[in-house]
Amino acid sequence: xxxxxxxxxxxxxxxxxxxxxxxxxxxxxxxxxxxxxxxxxxxxxxxxxxxxxxxxxxxxxxxxxxxxxxxxxxxxxxxxxxxxxxxxxxxxxxxxxxxxxxxxxxxxxxxxxxxxxxxxxxxxxxxxxxxxxxxxxxxxxxxxxxxxxxxxxxxxxxxxxxxxxxxxxxxxxxxxxxxxxxxxxxxxxxxxxxxxxxxxxxxxxxxxxxxxxxxxxxxxxxxxxxxxxxxxxxxxxxxxxxxxxxxxxxxxxxxxxxxxxxxxxxxxxxxxxxxxxxxxxxxxxxxxxxxxxxxxxxxxxxxxxxxxxxxxxxxxxxxxxxxxxxxxxxxxxxxxxxxxxxxxxx
Amino acid sequence: xxxxxxxxxxxxxxxxxxxxxxxxxxxxxxxxxxxxxxxxxxxxxxxxxxxxxxxxxxxxxxxxxxxxxxxxxxxxxxxxxxxxxxxxxxxxxxxxxxxxxxxxxxxxxxxxxxxxxxxxxxxxxxxxxxxxxxxxxxxxxxxxxxxxxxxxxxxxxxxxxxxxxxxxxxxxxxxxxxxxxxxxxxxxxxxxxxxxxxxxxxxxxxxxxxxxxxxxxxxxxxxxxxxxxxxxxxxxxxxxxxxxxxxxxxxxxxxxxxxxxxxxxxxxx
Amino acid sequence: xxxxxxxxxxxxxxxxxxxxxxxxxxxxxxxxxxxxxxxxxxxxxxxxxxxxxxxxxxxxxxxxxxxxxxxxxxxxxxxxxxxxxxxxxxxxxxxxxxxxxxxxxxxxxxxxxxxxxxxxxxxxxxxxxxxxxxxxxxxxxxxxxxxxxxxxxxxxxxxxxxxxxxxxxxxxxxxxxxxxxxxxxxxxxxxxxxxxxxxxxxxxxxxxxxxxxxxxxxxxxxxxxxxxxxxxxxxxxxxxxxxxxxxxxxxxxxxxxxxxxxxxxxxxxxxxxxxxxxxxxxxxxxxxxxx
Numbered sequence: 001x002x003x004x005x006x007x008x009x010x011x012x013x014x015x016x017x018x019x020x021x022x023x024x025x026x027x028x029x030x031x032x033x034x035x036x037x038x039x040x041x042x043x044x045x046x047x048x049x050x051x052x053x054x055x056x057x058x059x060x061x062x063x064x065x066x067x068x069x070x071x072x073x074x075x076x077x078x079x080x081x082x083x084x085x086x087x088x089x090x091x092x093x094x095x096x097x098x099x100x101x102x103x104x105x106x107x108x109x110x111x112x113x114x115x116x117x118x119x120x121x122x123x124x125x126x127x128x129x130x131x132x133x134x135x136x137x138x139x140x141x142x143x144x145x146x147x148x149x150x151x152x153x154x155x156x157x158x159x160x161x162x163x164x165x166x167x168x169x170x171x172x173x174x175x176x177x178x179x180x181x182x183x184x185x186x187x188x189x190x191x192x193x194x195x196x197x198x199x200x201x202x203x204x205x206x207x208x209x210x211x212x213x214x215x216x217x218x219x220x221x222x223x224x225x226x227x228x229x230x231x232x233x234x235x236x237x238x239x240x241x242x243x244x245x246x247x248x249x250x251x252x253x254x255x256x257x258x259x260x261x262x263x264x265x266x267x268x269x270x271x272x273x274x275x276x277x278x279x280x281x282x283x284x285x286x287x288x289x290x291x292x293x294x295x296x297x298x299x300x301x302x303x304x305x306x307x308x309x310x311x312x313x314x315x316x317x318x319x320x321x322x323x324x325x326x327x328x329x330x331x332x333x334x335x336x337x338x339x340x341x342x343x344x345x346x
Numbered sequence: 347x348x349x350x351x352x353x354x355x356x357x358x359x360x361x362x363x364x365x366x367x368x369x370x371x372x373x374x375x376x377x378x379x380x381x382x383x384x385x386x387x388x389x390x391x392x393x394x395x396x397x398x399x400x401x402x403x404x405x406x407x408x409x410x411x412x413x414x415x416x417x418x419x420x421x422x423x424x425x426x427x428x429x430x431x432x433x434x435x436x437x438x439x440x441x442x443x444x445x446x447x448x449x450x451x452x453x454x455x456x457x458x459x460x461x462x463x464x465x466x467x468x469x470x471x472x473x474x475x476x477x478x479x480x481x482x483x484x485x486x487x488x489x490x491x492x493x494x495x496x497x498x499x500x501x502x503x504x505x506x507x508x509x510x511x512x513x514x515x516x517x518x519x520x521x522x523x524x525x526x527x528x529x530x531x532x533x534x535x536x537x538x539x540x541x542x543x544x545x546x547x548x549x550x551x552x553x554x555x556x557x558x559x560x561x562x563x564x565x566x567x568x569x570x571x572x573x574x575x576x577x578x579x580x581x582x583x584x585x586x587x588x589x590x591x592x593x594x595x596x597x598x599x600x601x602x603x604x605x606x607x608x609x610x611x612x613x614x615x
Numbered sequence: 616x617x618x619x620x621x622x623x624x625x626x627x628x629x630x631x632x633x634x635x636x637x638x639x640x641x642x643x644x645x646x647x648x649x650x651x652x653x654x655x656x657x658x659x660x661x662x663x664x665x666x667x668x669x670x671x672x673x674x675x676x677x678x679x680x681x682x683x684x685x686x687x688x689x690x691x692x693x694x695x696x697x698x699x700x701x702x703x704x705x706x707x708x709x710x711x712x713x714x715x716x717x718x719x720x721x722x723x724x725x726x727x728x729x730x731x732x733x734x735x736x737x738x739x740x741x742x743x744x745x746x747x748x749x750x751x752x753x754x755x756x757x758x759x760x761x762x763x764x765x766x767x768x769x770x771x772x773x774x775x776x777x778x779x780x781x782x783x784x785x786x787x788x789x790x791x792x793x794x795x796x797x798x799x800x801x802x803x804x805x806x807x808x809x810x811x812x813x814x815x816x817x818x819x820x821x822x823x824x825x826x827x828x829x830x831x832x833x834x835x836x837x838x839x840x841x842x843x844x845x846x847x848x849x850x851x852x853x854x855x856x857x858x859x860x861x862x863x864x865x866x867x868x869x870x871x872x873x874x875x876x877x878x879x880x881x882x883x884x885x886x887x888x889x890x891x892x893x894x895x896x897x898x899x900x901x902x903x904x905x906x
Contacts, residue, residue: 052804073807085805089823098819099809150809354710358722361707365726368740368781371751375743383743425635432631444632447639455842455886457859458650458879461866465653465876466646485643488635539731546733549844549859553866563735563845570735570849574742582736589732 002061003028003186004049004154009058011044018044020210022058026154029184031177033197036207037233042190045207046156049188051075062153073102078152078185082159084143086131092118092142093127099150117149118142120179137168144176148185155180157189161196173199194234198222206230222275224339231273231339238279240286240308241343242272253340256307258286260335269343276301276314278337281323285332286311290325306331369586376583378576394580404581406558407565411545412588414476414561418483419491419540423533425484426491431525434499449489459486460553467554474556482554486547487540494539494600498532535600542592545585654877664872672877682878686885689857692775693841697833699780704787705829709821711788712795723792730785734845741778742849745769770852778846783839787832794828830897838886858882 002025011019019041026032034042047053049060051072060067067075087095093114100110118124121141131139140160147155160176161169177200180187191197197204198218206213206221206229214226225231228239242255244262251262255272277299288306300322302313311331315322323329350358371385378384379391398404426448433445451459459482467478502525510524526533548563555564562585569578629636654672657665676682711722729737744751745768753765768774798821799805806816844859851860858878865875 050804050808052807072804073810073812075808076810077808079805079808081799081801081805083799083801085799085801087802087806087820087824088799098806098811102810102815146805146809350710350713354706354713357706358710361703362722362725365729365781365784368737368744368778369729369732370740371743372736372740383746425638428631429635432628436628438625438628441628444636448635451643453838453887453890454647455838455859455879455882457842457844457862458647458883461862461876461879462643462646462650464866465649465872466642469649481642484638488639542731546731546735548733548735552844552863563733566733566735566739567845567848570739570742574739578739579743582733582739585733585736593728593731 002026003030003063004188005059005061005064006045006049007059007061009045009048009055009060011041011048011053012056018210019048019055022212024205024212024215026186026188028186031180031187031189031200031202033189033191033201033204034207035191035194035197035204035233036213037192039209040207041210042192042207043158046158046188046190049154050077050079050156076150076152077154077156078147078150079156080140080143080147080158080160082162084131084139084163086139086142086146088131091128091130092123092134092145095131095142096146096149099146103150113149114145117145120148121145122175136164137172140164140172144179148179148183152185155185155187157187159190159192162191162193169196176200198234206233208233223337225273227341228271228273236276236312236314238274238276238311240272240274240306240311242270242308242340244268244270244340256286257330258284258332263335263340266340266342271341271343272338273341274333274338276312277316279311279313279331279333280315281313281329282332283330285330288329288331290323290327290329293322293325304329304331372579372582373586375576376580380576383574383576383579394576395584397577398580398584401577403560404562404565407560407562408584410476410559411562414479414483415541415544418480418544419487419537421480422484422488422491422540423495423537426488426495426536427526427529427533430492430495430499434496434502435504448492451486452489456486456547456549457553460550463550464553474554474559476559479551479554479559479561482550483544483547486550487543490543491536491540494532494536495529496532498529502528531599535596538592538596538599542589542596545588545592650876651880653873654880656873656876658871658873672874675874676877676881685856685861686858686881688772688855689841689859689882692772692779692847692857693837695772695776696779696783696840697837699776700784700787700836701829701833703780704784704832705791705825708788708791708795709817709825712792726788727785729781734782735849737782738778738846738849741774741781741846742769745774745850769850770854772851772855774850775847775855775857778850779840779843782843782846783836786835786839787829790832790835791825791828794825798824827897827901830893834890834893834897838890841886842882 004026006022006024009019009022010017022041022045024032034045036042044053048055049067051067051070055068062075087098090098096114096117097110100113105113115124115127118127121144123138123141123145126134126138126142129138131142134142140163143160157176161172164172173196180200189197189200201218203215203217204221205215208229214221214230216224216226221230222234225234225237231237231239240255240258242253244251244253244267246262246267251267252259253262253266253270253272254260286306286308288304288311290302291305292303294301294303295317297317299317300315302315302323304311304313313331374385375383376394377390377392378386379388379393380386429444429448433441433448463478463482463485464473467473467475467482472478506528507520507524510520515523546563547561548567551561552564552567555561560568562581566578566581566585653664655668655670657667657669657671659665707726711719711726714722745753750765750768752768753762756762757765766773768777802820802824803816806820811819842859843857844863847855847857848860848863851857856864859882862875862878862882865871865878869875
């Protein structure tokens with residue numbers, strides 16, 4: 001049963017539709033990411049859940065109770081803001097204690113919970129520091145502790161890691177995942193970083209131009225992208241223009257001189273998507289010529305000029321000899337490594 | 347979510363009305379057709395604007411103010427532009443003290459400045475002269491001229507100058523062809539703001555002005571001391587019009603919010 | 616000489632700043648010093664100014680209760696003006712900050728624009744509004760039933776405080792406005808998400824953060840009000856004297872320059888002490904938060 005449910009939620013600013021027909025059921029304890037480029041409506045959706053914006057249409061329910069009627073101050077959600085939005089005139093402990101004060105938690109219990117929350121995010125001993133005297137990572141942890149200490153029904157994270165440098169971001173990702181697993185809080189993360197979404201979430205909601213493109217586990221969205229947008233947005237991919245021939249038996253899908261048995265249900269022009277690391281060099285398959293070859297340590301990156309346009313191939317560096325620039329090659333892949341979609345506009 | 351409630355809007359309306367009312371009432375009364383102070387209830391009339399022509403001392407004072415404002419702001423910039431470049435570009439001992447000294451006329455009450463200049467120029471035999479007025483006004487408008495020039499010089503991309511130097515420009519050519527054009531918006535805005543300050547100053551000037559060198563605010567003040575009639579409102583309306591023109595100029599070249607925000611920063615020192 | 620090499624030359628900045636520095640020393644510092652000196656000179660109705668060093672003027676200011684009363688009035692008016700601007704200006708800045716872009720810049724212009732309009736013209740406006748017992752303000756208040764008999768505004772401290780507050784208001788709004796700009800735009804949402812209502816948010820989150828802005832605005836308004844001349848002179852007339860108008864009278868009517876110089880020196884010293892002192896206090900009080 002869904003814990004948090006968004007039912008055909010839409011948001012319009014004037015004539016502009018920012019979020020359209022957004023439906024999602026979040027299970028208790030689940031970690032969901034809203035992933036998409038800036039302006040895709042992910043933050044707007046988060047703000048509607050938080051109550052800072054009212055949906056134009058649709059309903060948001062938490063444990064079957066309508067959330068849109070509840071004032072944001074009463075929703076009991078924990079939010080970590082992109083800017084952290086720490087109270088600069090309060091110490092770390094005072095920041096964390098604020099939500100508890102609003103809930104009239106007795107002083108002794110408050111102190112204990114603040115201490116525990118700060119310890120959980122690895123900031124024991126920083127109670128009396130002011131935010132301006134803390135590093136970005138430390139501020140981030142205070143913001144997280146402040147959101148978690150009130151035992152929120154849902155934790156909302158709005159691009160929480162985007163202001164950190166790459167190394168710190170990775171550390172925080174691991175830590176965030178561990179904390180979330182430990183306390184089991186249902187969490188929604190808004191991000192434009194596909195790596196972040198993949199490494200943290202149980203399921204990813206890929207969004208584009210206010211619409212949901214795909215909802216699925218990180219593997220599903222990566223391996224079986226539901227649309228060209230998803231396959232492009234989640235890592236590098238090769239899209240080949242192909243056609244399904246239903247007159248042959250068994251039905252064939254062909255791109256240039258490459259062909260394979262066609263999946264059921266499609267016919268006519270299609271797009272075949274294959275991840276670069278799933279393409280190999282073989283004796284048969286798509287004819288191509290190596291244009292550039294780049295050595296990247298644990299792998300080789302090839303850019304090829306194929307019959308169906310530019311193709312990118314990534315091969316593990318296993319010590320074997322690799323083709324060089326100018327070589328004619330045949331590109332091949334297993335049918336389970338590709339996804340085939342009807343070609344848009346055809 | 348972040349909307350102002352009805353109570354806030356009522357407060358805001360009240361606030362704006364109070365802020366605008368005195369200025370509006372001056373401009374309205376200026377158009378009265380009556381011979382006494384009253385709001386123009388029976389149509390508008392320009393008689394009190396025409397009446398200014400019969401008071402040559404107002405017209406003379408207007409020209410004094412205009413000339414004084416234009417000239418003193420220009421002279422202030424001659425001093426302020428190099429000073430701003432020094433403060434913006436170099437880190438040297440005494441830099442903060444120098445900046446504080448140059449901005450100090452903002453902090454010294456104008457009545458004190460008026461007294462100090464009166465004493466000084468009388469001893470120097472320049473009492474009541476136009477030259478004394480110019481020098482005194484250069485001092486009081488200097489912080490405004492400096493402030494905006496400084497902002498422009500600080501915000502300027504130095505690599506453009508370095509590029510010009512690499513192409514062989516140097517010294518005066520570098521300044522005239524590259525540096526000055528780049529900081530010109532700040533310099534012009536500095537001039538306009540300085541002009542407004544000079545054009546509006548009463549407190550200091552009232553000590554220095556003698557018959558013949560009275561500025562418009564001084565003339566108006568002395569007139570109001572004796573009696574308030576519609577004539578002085580029509581003169582005020584003209585002053586407001588001149589200030590508005592300078593304001594529009596400022597807004598076009600620089601953006602009024604930047605000018606005003608910078609100004610509060612000084613006064614806070 | 617390249618632009619880069621220029622920066623290493625220690626004499627270059629002084630060469631650039633030298634003209635302005637000489638101007639300021641010659642025409643600002645020397646006249647100020649002369650004024651301080653003047654306050655120690657003697658003066659008589661018939662003998663004029665005598666360049667001697669005596670404490671007569673300072674003694675007179677210290678002992679004659681007239682001066683104590685006048686300075687007390689000056690500072691009382693300045694304090695009341697400051698309070699009035701803070702009470703009205705801070706909420707207005709907050710309301711302005713919450714407005715939509717276009718309205719925000721429009722009203723900002725309406726409120727800050729008067730800053731650059733002649734003080735004489737603005738005060739004249741108040742004189743017209745107050746205008747004796749049947750001024751516009753009194754008529755409005757009486758027809759609204761707020762008061763039964765007209766309040767005297769002209770030639771009173773009440774009128775001076777109102778007119779001065781109007782003149783100084785832009786400084787307060789600007790100062791609080793600047794503090795509001797430094798606020799994290801999400802901070803109110805953060806407080807709300809933790810369960811704080813609007814009043815609590817303003818009291819616990821917004822107020823403490825804009826306090827430095829209110830205080831620095833208050834310092835500006837106070838020092839400008841305490842040394843204001845045009846508004847007290849026009850609204851207060853010849854009867855209700857403040858420091859600036861008294862100094863003016865001593866110089867241009869009584870012609871007792873040394874006494875006027877002493878009043879001016881005292882005003883300057885008092886203001887510098889108050890401004891520097893309260894600045895230091897604010898900085899210490901808020902150092903931790905706004906480092």
